[in-house]
Amino acid sequence: MSETELSFAIPTCEERGSIDRTIEKHTRLSIVVPAYNEASMLSQNVELIEKVVSVITDSYEIVIAEDGCSDETATMVANMCNNCSKVVHVHSDHRLGKGLALKRALKASTGQSLVFMDADLATSLDHLHDVVKLLENGYDVAIGSRHIKGSYVRRPLSRAIASRIYNFLVKFLFWDNVSDHQCGFKGFNDQTLKSVIDEVTEDGFLFDTELIVRMKNKGLRIIEIPVKWAEPKDRIPKFNLLADGIKMGIELIKLRFKLWAQGNQKST
Numbered sequence: 291m292s293e294t295e296l297s298f299a300i301p302t303c304e305e306r307g308s309i310d311r312t313i314e315k316h317t318r319l320s321i322v323v324p325a326y327n328e329a330s331m332l333s334q335n336v337e338l339i340e341k342v343v344s345v346i347t348d349s350y351e352i353v354i355a356e357d358g359c360s361d362e363t364a365t366m367v368a369n370m371c372n373n374c375s376k377v378v379h380v381h382s383d384h385r386l387g388k389g390l391a392l393k394r395a396l397k398a399s400t401g402q403s404l405v406f407m408d409a410d411l412a413t414s415l416d417h418l419h420d421v422v423k424l425l426e427n428g429y430d431v432a433i434g435s436r437h438i439k440g441s442y443v444r445r446p447l448s449r450a451i452a453s454r455i456y457n458f459l460v461k462f463l464f465w466d467n468v469s470d471h472q473c474g475f476k477g478f479n480d481q482t483l484k485s486v487i488d489e490v491t492e493d494g495f496l497f498d499t500e501l502i503v504r505m506k507n508k509g510l511r512i513i514e515i516p517v518k519w520a521e522p523k524d525r526i527p528k529f530n531l532l533a534d535g536i537k538m539g540i541e542l543i544k545l546r547f548k549l550w551a552q553g554n555q556k557s558t
């Protein structure tokens with residue numbers, strides 16, 4: 291596995307040689323899954339998560355952030371909770387947006403290491419073990435990346451271009467060297483995450499970016515790992531490169547001004 295180390299003081303895993311994949315079986319792990327109208331795949335994907343997580347540790351919870359769903363997701367999650375004490379339901383009657391839903395669920399999580407992932411499992415669960423191990427080794431954040439060497443991505447060209455443009459804009463506006471802000475697969479050390487998360491006010495797609503920028507500005511230890519990523523074909527949202535691209539750009543510029551106004555400048 292190759293990784294991109296974002297703190298220059300620490301060698302990359304490539305430099306250190308192969309990583310030790312042994313994990314303390316008692317490490318407490320929280321998997322957080324945001325779910326909006328995911329009834330078609332949620333229960334089978336939670337089963338899959340459970341299979342993979344239970345090999346990594348004996349002590350885990352699967353926290354499902356569900357809000358404002360108009361399909362059967364809420365009932366499905368409630369049933370899962372009844373059948374399995376390791377499933378936790380963080381619910382709201384109103385749709386919160388992915389960012390706010392994640393924020394509430396991450397705050398409610400009790401693990402030492404917290405990993406969130408999209409409900410469709412677009413990012414392969416094969417990477418979970420490595421993310422947990424990196425957190426155990428002292429990283430504050432381990433980010434799945436679709437844009438570094440070693441990653442494998444299957445997605446429409448328009449989405450791939452949009453993602454590149456988004457991350458280029460982030461790099462330009464925030465002097466940031468994270469290659470992929472939006473991959474729905476990120477792991478955090480519980481304590482460091484909770485020291486920052488209340489500062490994050492973006493509710494929607496900018497949540498991950500604001501969180502990462504704030505963490506980077508605090509000098510936290512961030513690492514990226516290449517991931518295998520494939521979105522189920524029927525879920526790929528329509529993306530208008532021009533209209534949606536401009537909207538994204540404007541939102542990023544607003545975030546830049548917000549952080550400036552709060553004095554959250556680049557710290558390195």
Ligand SMILES: Nc1nc2c(ncn2[C@@H]2O[C@H](COP(=O)(O)OP(=O)(O)O)[C@@H](O)[C@H]2O)c(=O)[nH]1
Pocket residue numbers: 323324325326327328355356357385386387388391392407408409410474527
């Ligand atoms: N709880 C919650 N989850 C959401 C909301 N919007 C999106 N999600 C979840 O966030 C994840 C990513 O959503 P998706 O539509 O695949 O976004 P994309 O892949 O970033 O375009 C999925 O697990 C969704 O179910 C929301 O308003 N509330």
Ligand SMILES: [Mg+2]
Pocket residue numbers: 408410412521525
């Ligand atoms: Mg998706």
